[in-house]
Structure formats: C-alpha cells, structure tokens
Amino acid sequence: MPLPVAHSLAGYAIAEATDIRLAKKTWINVSIFAALANLPDIDYLPGFLLGQPNRFHHLWTHSLGFALLVGLLGGFICWRQRRNLIQAEKPAPQFGLYFLMISAAVFSHCVLDLFTEDSSPPYGMLMLWPFDQGFYDVTWNLFPSTHKSNESATFFASLFQWHNVKIALREFLMMASIVGLVKLIRRLPVLSRRQRPVDIKNTQVARLGLLEVSPLPSELANRRSLTSLAEAAEQDEHE
Numbered sequence: 001m002p003l004p005v006a007h008s009l010a011g012y013a014i015a016e017a018t019d020i021r022l023a024k025k026t027w028i029n030v031s032i033f034a035a036l037a038n039l040p041d042i043d044y045l046p047g048f049l050l051g052q053p054n055r056f057h058h059l060w061t062h063s064l065g066f067a068l069l070v071g072l073l074g075g076f077i078c079w080r081q082r083r084n085l086i087q088a089e090k091p092a093p094q095f096g097l098y099f100l101m102i103s104a105a106v107f108s109h110c111v112l113d114l115f116t117e118d119s120s121p122p123y124g125m126l127m128l129w130p131f132d133q134g135f136y137d138v139t140w141n142l143f144p145s146t147h148k149s150n151e152s153a154t155f156f157a158s159l160f161q162w163h164n165v166k167i168a169l170r171e172f173l174m175m176a177s178i179v180g181l182v183k184l185i186r187r188l189p190v191l192s193r194r195q196r197p198v199d200i201k202n203t204q205v206a207r208l209g210l211l212e213v214s215p216l217p218s219e220l221a222n223r224r225s226l227t228s229l230a231e232a233a234e235q236d237e238h239e
Helices: 004-016 026-049 064-085 095-114 156-157 160-187 218-239
Strands: none
Touching: 004 026, 004 095, 004 160, 026 064, 064 095, 156 160
16 A cells, blocks of 8 residues: 555645635645545554454445545535535535545545555455445556554554655655646646636726725626616616
C-alpha cells in the first residue's frame, strides 16, 4: 500500500479539481479531502486491537461499496449544513455533487493501492464489493511495497526505516506533480473565465441618477433594475 503521503496528495488533487467545498477555509477543506482519501486504512484498527494490524486490511473498506456509503453519508451531512448556512439568493450545491466528490476521494485510495506492490496476503483487495466478491490486483506497480510489521507492538516502529523514507519521497514527487498539473489546468483562461453579474452601481445610468440603486444583492438588484427599465420604456410608448 502507499503511505499516507500519496493518499493525502490524491485528496488534495481532488479538492483542487472542483469548486465543491466541504468547508469554507481552504486548509480545512483540503484536510477533509486528505482524510477521506486515507479513510479506507481504518481497517488497520480492529486488527491492531487484536495484535495483527494486517488481519482485516484490504477487505471491505477498500471497496467501491464503502466509498459509495461514505459518499452518501458525507454528502447528506454537507448538503444539509450548507443549505442551512447559505443565503437564499445563492442556492447550495446539489446533494449529488457532494456525493460524487466525497466518493471519489475515498475511492482514490483503492485506485492507488491497486497500482502498489502487494507483498502480503490477501493479495489484492475487494475493490468492487458488494457487487463482486473477487480480489483485484494488477502487476503494473507504480509504488513499491512498504516494510511494516504485522505485530501491534512493533507496527509503528517498523515504519521508520530508510526503505520507507525513500518510498515516501517517491510518492511525494509523483503525486505533487499531479497536484501541480491540476492547479495549472484550473488556471487556464478557458476554465478560469467566469461570468460575473453586472454591478448596477457602476453603470453610467446609475451615475446619472436615472436609475435607483437597490441595496439588494447584485443578482437580485440586476433583475429589479431590468424590470424598472422595461416599465419606463412602456411609459414612454404611452406618452
């Protein structure tokens, strides 16, 4: 399996690839996506408590079903919170968008694990559970296997060795380049160009005093201003 370095950067890349925000502050939003990308490794916990950390690794949490379940739960929570916080004139993103991004962040863990050398049974993972009970693995490995103990007493200490440090550096270089590519694509003029509402207060009509400036938000003010102009045109025709 890759170390948390690769998984966290994968979550970072997904966070940068979308306008969907799970938190207002950028660093919290990125941290949530990184945590979601590492979430499948929670299957170490029951094995660790039983003395064998790898006992349940690469089973049910490393699957499409687990990613969809987390996406449903997390998507519903984010959608409800954002719907209550966002002002009425700016509707909250649809539930499906939250569901898609959260599920993608969790399932990215399985994708990276798929291209990692697996040196301990069970080989592969239940990637398509519950739709398929088979274990999936590929022979094309982007990431080498980490050296770690299968005994709880020495598990964490076994991670701190030069072999794993070299793997962490390799993961950082590979995944950081992907994050950089995503950031670069997001800054392309075609993708960064967004339509902005017209600020009525800065128009020549408003400066001449021919149009009353509304204190409403710009989107609603624009609608009211267009209505006022239409009514004025009708009055001119009658006169």
